[in-house]
Amino acid sequence: MENTRKFYVDGEWVDPIGTDTVDVVNPATEQAIATIASGDEKDVDRAVMAARRAFDSYGSTTRSDRIALLSRIIEVYERRVDDLASTITQEMGAPTGLATTAQAPSGLVHLTAALDALRGFEFEEQIGTTTVVHEPVGVCAFITPWNWPVNQIAAKVAPALAAGCTMVLKPSEIAPLNAIVFAEILHEAGVPAGVFNLVHGDGPTVGAALSMHPDVDMVSFTGSTRAGVEVARNAAQTVKRVTQELGGKSANIVLDDADFEEVITRDVLGVVVNSGQSCNAGSRILVPSDRMDDAVAIARAAAGSIVVGPPEAEGTTVGPLVSQTQFDKVRRLIQTGIDEGGTLVAGGVGRPAGLSTGYYVQPTVFADVTNDMTIAREEIFGPVMMLIAYEDEADAIRIANDTNYGLSGMVSSSDPQRARNVARQLRTGMVHLNGAPLAFDAPFGGYKQSGNGREFGRFGLMEYLEAKTIFGDNEN
Incomplete structure (x- = not known):
C-alpha cells in the first residue's frame, strides 16, 4: 500500500515532520504487514492550520455544493469497497464475510444517510420575528477506534462534510490502513484541499494535541471511557465542543x-x-x-x-x-x-x-x-x-x-x-x-459513562452545527 509513511494534509500526501513510526500487525499471523508514520504536535498543527484556512471557503458552500460532493464520494467509495474490506481483514482480523458485508459497506451507509439528511435539513427557521440559522461548527478533530474502523470514520466525516465543516482525522494506530484508503477516496472525489486531513499517531501525542489545539472547534471521539475522560479534560482548556461514543455493558x-x-x-x-x-x-x-x-x-x-x-x-x-x-x-x-x-x-x-x-x-x-x-x-x-x-x-x-x-x-x-x-x-x-x-438514519449514542452526543443521519448532522439567533430579522 502506498502512502503508509505519509500524512494527507491540505490536499496532498506529505512527509511527516517527525521520524517516529508504528508497525501495523496482522492479528491472525502476529506479523507486521505495514509501517506507518506516527505524528507529533507539529504535524497536528500543520493539519489544523490547513483545515482552518479551508473553512473560510468550505464553510460558506451551498447545500447543492455539498450534495454534489457527497454524491461523488459515494460513487468513488462504491468502487473501492473491496479494497477497504480486504484491508480491514488484514489489519484488524475481521472475517472476510463480515468485512465485505458489514465492515466496509457501513461507511457507504453513513455517507448515504448524511446525504439524505443534508437534502432535507432546514438550515434556517423563523420563530416569530427571530431567525435561527444553523451554521457549521468549524474545524473538527476526529479520533476513531480500531474495532469498526471505517464505520466510525464515516460516521463522523460524512455529517461534518454535509454541515460544511473542515476536519483532521486521527484513526487508531492499531488499524490505520483503511483510513489511508478512505483519504484516497475523498481525494479522488475532489474534496477541496484542506477540508479533510489525516494524521496518524497515538492518543497521548496526536490525540492530545488535537484535543487541546486552540484552532479546533470540536472534538468527536469514539473509544474507551478512560480515554474519553482524557479527551474531555484536554478539550476543556479551550471550551470546545466534545462529543463522545464510549464504552458499554449492555x-x-x-x-x-x-x-x-x-x-x-x-x-x-x-x-x-x-x-x-x-x-x-x-x-x-x-x-x-x-x-x-x-x-x-x-x-x-x-x-x-x-x-x-x-x-x-x-x-x-x-x-x-x-x-x-x-x-x-x-x-x-x-x-x-x-x-x-x-x-x-x-x-x-x-x-x-x-x-x-x-x-x-x-x-x-x-x-x-x-x-x-x-x-x-x-x-x-x-x-x-x-x-x-x-x-x-x-x-x-x-x-x-x-x-x-x-x-x-x-x-x-x-x-x-x-x-x-x-x-x-x-x-x-x-x-x-x-x-x-x-437503523442508520436514527440516533446512535448513550447515557451515563457511555458518552454524550449522537451519531447517524439527521442527529449526526446536528452535532456539527451551531445555532445563531438573529433577533428582529423578520419584522414587518
Missing part, C-alpha cells in the same frame, strides 16, 4: 414469554460478531431464574456452533482479537470470571483448538453470574457473555440499569407491547426489540 433482557431457543441462540451468536469487539454488544444476558437451566443448555449449544479461525478461511465466523494487548485483557477477565465463582458453560482461557498463532479466544459463556462480579461490570470487548438470573420483570430492569454505562440494550418478548414497556424503563441510549437491527 443488558439483554429475555422475558419469560420469549422463545428461548430462538432468542438465546440468536443473541449468543450476535455477541461474538466482530470477535465481541463492539461497544453495543449485549453481553449481559438476563434470564428468569427458573429458566436458567434451559438458557444454559441453549447457550452452550450455540457457542459450540461458532467457527473460530483464520479470517480468510471459508466458514470462519469469528476471527482473532485485534492485538496482543486485547488478547491478554480478555483472557485475564475470563480467568477473573472463573476466580469470582462464575460457572463456565462454554469456552475458557485457552486458545481454540488448532490455533497456536494469532490472537484467538474461545467464545465463552458464563452462568451463575451476579451483577456485582467484575465480568458483569467491566467492558470485556471480546467474545464473552454471561447469563444473569432475575426474579421478575422489575428485578430485570433493576439489574439492567445497575451499570455505569448506558449505550444499548435488548428486550425480547412474544408480546411486543410488553417489550416496549420494558424498553422505556431502561436508562440507555438505544434498545433493540426482538432482535431489531440498527
